[in-house]
Amino acid sequence: MHGLVRTSATLGKPGKSTLLEVEAPRAIDGRAPDVFRSGAWVPMRTYSDSEEVDFAIVGTGAGGGTLACKLAEAGFSVVAFDAGPFWRPLEDFASDERWQGGLYWTDKRITGGADPVELGSNNSGRGVGGSTVHYTMIALRWRPEWFECKSKLGYGRDWPISFDELEPYYEEAEEALQIAGPIDYPWGRRRKRYPRRSHPVNAPGLVLARGCERIGIKWSPVPLATLSSPRGMAHPCVYRGFCAYGCSTNAKQSVLVTFIPRAINAGAEIRDLAMVGKIEMGKDGRATGVHYHRNGNWHFQKAKNVVVAGYAIETPRLLLNSKCDQFPDGLANENGLVGTHIMIHSGPGVWGTFDEQIRQYKAPPCMAVTEHWNYDDSDKKDFHGAYAFMSQGPLAVGWAQCVAINRGLWGMKLREEMTRYNHVAGLRIVGETEPQHDNRITVEDEKDQYGLPIPRMTFSYSDNDKRLMKHSIGSMKSVLEAAGGKELWVDDDTSHLMGGCRMGDDPSDSVVDKDGQSWSIPNLWVCDGSLFPTAGGVNPSLTIQALACRMGDRIAEMAPRGEL
Amino acid sequence: MSGFKTPYPDYDVLEKRDSPSWNEQTREAVRQRLEDVPPRRFLSEEQWTLLEAIVARLVPQPDREEPVPIVPWIDEMLHKNETPGYRYADMPPMREAWQRGLDAIAAEARNRDGRSFEQLPPDEQDALLTDIQRNRVDKQIWGDLPAGGFFLHHLLKQTVGIYYSHPDAWSEIGYGGPASPRGYARLGPDERDPWEAREVDVA
Numbered sequence: 001m002h003g004l005v006r007t008s009a010t011l012g013k014p015g016k017s018t019l020l021e022v023e024a025p026r027a028i029d030g031r032a033p034d035v036f037r038s039g040a041w042v043p044m045r046t047y048s049d050s051e052e053v054d055f056a057i058v059g060t061g062a063g064g065g066t067l068a069c070k071l072a073e074a075g076f077s078v079v080a081f082d083a084g085p086f087w088r089p090l091e092d093f094a095s096d097e098r099w100q101g102g103l104y105w106t107d108k109r110i111t112g113g114a115d116p117v118e119l120g121s122n123n124s125g126r127g128v129g130g131s132t133v134h135y136t137m138i139a140l141r142w143r144p145e146w147f148e149c150k151s152k153l154g155y156g157r158d159w160p161i162s163f164d165e166l167e168p169y170y171e172e173a174e175e176a177l178q179i180a181g182p183i184d185y186p187w188g189r190r191r192k193r194y195p196r197r198s199h200p201v202n203a204p205g206l207v208l209a210r211g212c213e214r215i216g217i218k219w220s221p222v223p224l225a226t227l228s229s230p231r232g233m234a235h236p237c238v239y240r241g242f243c244a245y246g247c248s249t250n251a252k253q254s255v256l257v258t259f260i261p262r263a264i265n266a267g268a269e270i271r272d273l274a275m276v277g278k279i280e281m282g283k284d285g286r287a288t289g290v291h292y293h294r295n296g297n298w299h300f301q302k303a304k305n306v307v308v309a310g311y312a313i314e315t316p317r318l319l320l321n322s323k324c325d326q327f328p329d330g331l332a333n334e335n336g337l338v339g340t341h342i343m344i345h346s347g348p349g350v351w352g353t354f355d356e357q358i359r360q361y362k363a364p365p366c367m368a369v370t371e372h373w374n375y376d377d378s379d380k381k382d383f384h385g386a387y388a389f390m391s392q393g394p395l396a397v398g399w400a401q402c403v404a405i406n407r408g409l410w411g412m413k414l415r416e417e418m419t420r421y422n423h424v425a426g427l428r429i430v431g432e433t434e435p436q437h438d439n440r441i442t443v444e445d446e447k448d449q450y451g452l453p454i455p456r457m458t459f460s461y462s463d464n465d466k467r468l469m470k471h472s473i474g475s476m477k478s479v480l481e482a483a484g485g486k487e488l489w490v491d492d493d494t495s496h497l498m499g500g501c502r503m504g505d506d507p508s509d510s511v512v513d514k515d516g517q518s519w520s521i522p523n524l525w526v527c528d529g530s531l532f533p534t535a536g537g538v539n540p541s542l543t544i545q546a547l548a549c550r551m552g553d554r555i556a557e558m559a560p561r562g563e564l
Numbered sequence: 565m566s567g568f569k570t571p572y573p574d575y576d577v578l579e580k581r582d583s584p585s586w587n588e589q590t591r592e593a594v595r596q597r598l599e600d601v602p603p604r605r606f607l608s609e610e611q612w613t614l615l616e617a618i619v620a621r622l623v624p625q626p627d628r629e630e631p632v633p634i635v636p637w638i639d640e641m642l643h644k645n646e647t648p649g650y651r652y653a654d655m656p657p658m659r660e661a662w663q664r665g666l667d668a669i670a671a672e673a674r675n676r677d678g679r680s681f682e683q684l685p686p687d688e689q690d691a692l693l694t695d696i697q698r699n700r701v702d703k704q705i706w707g708d709l710p711a712g713g714f715f716l717h718h719l720l721k722q723t724v725g726i727y728y729s730h731p732d733a734w735s736e737i738g739y740g741g742p743a744s745p746r747g748y749a750r751l752g753p754d755e756r757d758p759w760e761a762r763e764v765d766v767a
Contacts, residue, residue: 018596018597018637018640018644018646019646091589092589093589093744094587094589094590094592094593094742094744095585095586095587095590095741095742095743095744096590096593096594096729096742097729098593098597098725098726098729099589099590099593101646104649105649106646106647106648106649107649108647108651109649109650109651110650110651110652110653111650111651111652111653112652112653112654113653116652116653118650119648119649119650120648120649120650121648121649124649200751201751202751202752203751203752203753203755206752206753207753237747238743238744238745238746238747238748239747239748239749239751240743240744240746240747240748241740241743241747241748242743242744248587248589248744248745249744249745354753356753356754357753357754357755357756357763358753359738359740359755359756359760361739361740361743362740362747362748362751363747363748363751395739396728396729396733396734396737396739396741397724397725397728397729399728400724400725400727400728400733401721401724401725401728404720404721404724405716405717405720405721408697408716410621410622410623410693410720410723410724411621411622411623411624411690412568412624414622414623414724415568415623415624415736416568418728418733418736418737419569419570419571419736419737419738421737421738421739422737422738422739422761422763456653
């Protein structure tokens with residue numbers, strides 16, 4: 001039997017998994033899991049390794065999964081690889097933080113620098129759909145000026161692409177995900193209405209709302225990629241609150257239940273539990289395909305084009321690990337920029353205790369936002385850059401670890417503090433960090449389970465990053481205090497990964513062009529968060545998906561002109 | 565002896581096990597946690613006993629006849645080498661960090677007054693753990709293993725994570741627990757669905 005999930009027959013015996021785990025590839029023999037129906041399958045076109053497909057895409061998350069759909073719908077032959085499993089959310093996902101630990105990328109990685117970033121569950125998914133399977137569904141557009149932040153705002157770098165160029169693709173992505181958002185979103189360019197009605201705001205969100213209103217700044221319900229009314233086989237969000245641990249009802253519009261089914265329907269093959277370890281180069285300086293590990297063996301898929309979409313650690317890692325005699329420093333790395341300028345979102349949070357019961361385990365974790373400081377260009381800021389903050393919704397384990405580690409609390413003090421869980425609400429920023437050359441991905445001599453050199457991420461905050469965080473803590477405190485929060489305290493966290501293969505207009509100063517096409521290898525592309533030249537002050541997934549949608553259209557335009 | 569009181573004395577999250585708040589896969593995951601407590605396979609007997617004593621200070625359970633098991637699940641994690649997906653550059657690999665960290669705590673205790681950690685009275689155990697948390701340790705014993713980092717990112721994080729993965733811990737803090745397919749209807753402040761914990765005044 002293919003793709004057996006460990007169920008009652010094998011559970012619980014010593015030595016068996018205590019995490020969500022899928023043992024063997026499921027998307028084989030001409031079919032793939034039907035994510036909408038338990039035990040059912042959908043037909044899937046499959047390609048042989050020797051068949052030279054138009055596109056081999058490495059990664060099926062916000063970038064790769066979205067692009068696989070666009071390219072397949074444009075008529076290209078596509079095989080999209082994912083190192084992780086093809087989940088069946090309705091059958092696989094439990095309502096349990098610990099069990100769902102199987103959703104995350106847990107291969108060997110080293111994290112260093114002055115401010116080492118927590119990886120794994122914090123920012124790295126593993127499985128078809130990528131990190132959108134465990135993201136919190138925040139679907140915000142970039143501030144238009146951020147695409148020209150050097151010219152217009154005086155910091156960072158300009159993107160090679162404008163908001164005007166990307167706007168129709170934001171719209172396309174929002175439509176594809178059926179974003180539920182407010183009628184009037186208070187920031188950014190005037191927009192057409194969101195496809196679905198906004199969700200009711202939960203208690204933690206109303207704390208943010210009350211605090212913002214009292215200090216006189218705007219707030220909004222967060223536009224979310226979870227359904228507020230039925231869509232096809234998926235029913236609306238039931239507010240169970242486990243979004244960061246996988247949605248077991250399919251209300252969440254992850255890539256797994258949106259672009260992937262469309263991609264398969266349009267003829268793409270999704271190859272699950274298939275880890276790509278190397279891109280092969282031909283003598284003519286073009287990529288010829290990818291080496292991948294599946295079912296215990298290495299295979300080689302021939303392809304006319306290779307798209308790397310493994311997110312900001314795995315994408316540079318694959319380019320670096322694909323070094324060969326012709327490209328001794330790795331692929332697309334003539335200028336030494338692959339892996340550099342990695343960015344995160346800084347994420348200090350402020351927590352307070354409230355008289356009323358908040359019960360922050362209910363509903364999506366982030367239901368209210370203020371982008372006030374994303375759009376404030378006054379001289380009251382002592383830093384460059386931007387931040388937004390959202391209401392929060394940690395579950396029991398996440399909350400306990402946050403309290404214990406940030407406050408160093410243990411013993412009966414911890415157990416007593418934890419009994420106040422239902423009276424706590426907090427805010428956390430998505431804070432822009434600067435692109436710095438030395439914040440980067442490198443590869444080590446040490447090998448992972450496939451024998452591939454493991455990645456090291458080095459990260460340190462700049463002085464400006466630190467000023468931004470300090471400012472944001474003051475802002476969050478004033479909002480929480482105004483909302484009636486008592487005994488405020490601050491924690492330290494981060495989110496998201498961006499940069500590492502930045503796009504640009506100048507081949508000497510970027511890895512790929514505005515279409516994601518590498519400067520030095522014309523049939524090698526990048527399509528994920530590693531493209532970002534700057535980090536902005538909102539969650540990156542919608543922008544990644546808009547870029548992927550645009551890239552799909554661009555490739556479809558270029559192909560008939562013979563430009564691929 | 566314990567003055568600990570939960571504000572949710574009549575709430576037991578397990579009463580929802582057969583309700584629409586739990587799906588089959590959740591029942592199985594929690595059943596396993598309750599019934600299939602794993603045996604010792606990775607730690608030595610000495611390390612296991614020491615860890616039991618440490619854990620009893622990090623998350624004391626004087627109010628329970630049967631404490632929530634923690635050490636077996638740490639041993640299980642180490643046995644399977646289930647890492648979180650990263651290691652800090654100044655830390656050895658996870659298994660080595662635990663081996664060295666536990667042995668260092670044992671040596672640190674013996675070195676101070678000749679008694680093992682387990683033999684120390686609770687307040688002295690707490691004082692020693694606080695020193696480790698704050699890196700006030702004998703460098704000869706710890707070598708290049710960061711004591712405070714081991715304490716926070718391995719010892720405390722896992723102990724707390726395992727304790728608050730247990731339904732008894734969910735009940736005591738009034739956490740809703742599993743909630744699929746039925747989620748929640750009432751989301752606002754001071755709103756409670758009938759299947760959520762009822763808070764009582766414990767003051």
